[in-house]
Amino acid sequence: MSKIIAIIGGGASGFFAAIQAAQEVAQRNIDAKVHLYESSPNFLSKVRISGGGRCNVTHHQYEPKLFCQNYPRGARELRSPFTKFQALNTVEWFKARGVTLVAESDGRMFPSTNTSETIIECFIKESQRLGVVLHSRQGILSINQLEDGIEIQPKDSRPIKADQVLVATGSSKRGYELAKSLGHTITELAPSLFSFKIKSPFLRELSGVSFENASLTLKTSKKKFQQNGPLLITHHGLSGPAVLKLSAWAAREMKKDQYKATLLVNWSGLESMNEIEQFYLKLKTQSSSALIKNTAPSFFTKRFWANFIECLNIPLDKKWSELSKKDLNRVIEHTKGTPLEIQGQNRFKEEFVECGGVKTSEVDFKTMQSKIVPGLHFSGEILDIDGITGGFNFQNAWTTGYLAGTSMAMGVDRQ
Numbered sequence: 001m002s003k004i005i006a007i008i009g010g011g012a013s014g015f016f017a018a019i020q021a022a023q024e025v026a027q028r029n030i031d032a033k034v035h036l037y038e039s040s041p042n043f044l045s046k047v048r049i050s051g052g053g054r055c056n057v058t059h060h061q062y063e064p065k066l067f068c069q070n071y072p073r074g075a076r077e078l079r080s081p082f083t084k085f086q087a088l089n090t091v092e093w094f095k096a097r098g099v100t101l102v103a104e105s106d107g108r109m110f111p112s113t114n115t116s117e118t119i120i121e122c123f124i125k126e127s128q129r130l131g132v133v134l135h136s137r138q139g140i141l142s143i144n145q146l147e148d149g150i151e152i153q154p155k156d157s158r159p160i161k162a163d164q165v166l167v168a169t170g171s172s173k174r175g176y177e178l179a180k181s182l183g184h185t186i187t188e189l190a191p192s193l194f195s196f197k198i199k200s201p202f203l204r205e206l207s208g209v210s211f212e213n214a215s216l217t218l219k220t221s222k223k224k225f226q227q228n229g230p231l232l233i234t235h236h237g238l239s240g241p242a243v244l245k246l247s248a249w250a251a252r253e254m255k256k257d258q259y260k261a262t263l264l265v266n267w268s269g270l271e272s273m274n275e276i277e278q279f280y281l282k283l284k285t286q287s288s289s290a291l292i293k294n295t296a297p298s299f300f301t302k303r304f305w306a307n308f309i310e311c312l313n314i315p316l317d318k319k320w321s322e323l324s325k326k327d328l329n330r331v332i333e334h335t336k337g338t339p340l341e342i343q344g345q346n347r348f349k350e351e352f353v354e355c356g357g358v359k360t361s362e363v364d365f366k367t368m369q370s371k372i373v374p375g376l377h378f379s380g381e382i383l384d385i386d387g388i389t390g391g392f393n394f395q396n397a398w399t400t401g402y403l404a405g406t407s408m409a410m411g412v413d414r415q
């Protein structure tokens with residue numbers, strides 16, 4: 001009888017795994033069929049909206065060791081999987097199927113068409129070519145280990161006995177429940193990749209102002225975190241790559257502190273206090289007769305600067321020559337580190353992911369197979385693995401999906 005490979009979750013990782021499993025099945029001439037079950041009406045929903053509709057597929061970094069450094073959770077576990085299928089393999093995989101990925105200056109890679117539809121069309125075409133059976137609106141309600149396989153219960157049909165199963169349900173509650181029902185541990189969940197809610201006079205009416213290379217220090221009750229990068233003032237507080245990176249590395253600590261923490265912002269891109277001091281002393285000498293408010297440092301916009309000095313209670317009609325040593329020191333100190341109190345988190349329209357999931361020590365990262373239930377696999381965001389923004393979360397989905405797909409085809413071949 002023909003064997004069954006059942007994949008639960010038709011998102012990025014499940015879809016990629018289905019194609020890979022079907023490819024192996026075809027190449028090895030195995031008598032097996034790949035079935036992909038998706039609870040919602042549409043497959044690949046997150047791929048569609050990802051990267052602002054452009055899909056940031058992966059990151060232009062082909063050294064697995066360096067690539068791993070972008071995962072606050074999972075860096076160690078992904079070392080070996082990336083030696084088998086890494087960003088370069090992703091680029092080649094798409095190229096072989098007529099899709100060119102192009103790197104931007106910050107390393108993010110998008111399809112040359114600049115639309116996620118290209119990725120979706122490519123996947124759908126491949127799944128059709130390889131005969132993957134797609135079941136939409138067929139959420140899997142339960143899963144049971146049998147002596148000779150795994151039984152899954154789709155929403156609207158009789159139970160299916162599968163020979164190999166992959167759970168690739170992303171951050172859905174049901175997916176975590178399925179994993180738990182088979183004895184797996186779900187580590188503490190917490191959102192990652194969010195913006196900071198901050199109300200401060202320093203940000204007043206400055207939404208849209210950005211900084212090329214800010215340096216942020218976050219102080220939670222137990223730990224300090226530091227990240228650099230572009231920063232953006234929003235209606236609600238602060239966002240931009242530097243904030244998203246911080247939120248990822250501090251995801252669990254910030255949750256514990258209920259998103260209350262102190263942030264020190266160095267807006268200038270200058271690293272040391274001494275550099276900042278020299279910068280201002282030069283500016284003071286060069287512009288001694290000019291009004292301070294009219295002479296914004298190069299790293300500030302005029303609007304930000306005027307508000308900044310107002311917040312420091314420096315009169316707007318003061319000239320640089322009239323600035324006291326004490327006030328100059330306050331300008332220098334606040335440029336190096338304006339203290340802001342974070343009052344909460346914001347995930348509006350952001351590329352958020354879930355930190356936490358299936359405990360990685362319960363999974364064999366050579367095959368993505370469960371160490372508890374033979375024939376059961378996990379891939380993608382359901383695992384306790386998450387990356388910072390930049391294409392790292394999709395690369396985790398592709399890599400672990402690839403390994404799971406390959407392993408399941410080999411598994412049915414042996415059975």
Ligand SMILES: Cc1cc2nc3c(=O)[nH]c(=O)nc-3n(C[C@H](O)[C@H](O)[C@H](O)COP(=O)(O)OP(=O)(O)OC[C@H]3O[C@@H](n4cnc5c(N)ncnc54)[C@H](O)[C@@H]3O)c2cc1C
Nearest residue numbers: 009011012013039050051056139140170380381391393394
């Ligand atoms: C707005 C947004 C933008 C993003 N942009 C990017 C980006 O540009 N680059 C990047 O690297 N990452 C991005 N991410 C993160 C990325 O989308 C995820 O990390 C990735 O989709 C995870 O893949 P996955 O297959 O594990 O989960 P998902 O893609 O979430 O897929 C899981 C699927 O399982 C289905 N499912 C759940 N439970 C069941 C069930 N019981 N039975 C059947 N089906 C079920 C769900 O409906 C879903 O379709 C973005 C995330 C968001 C929210």
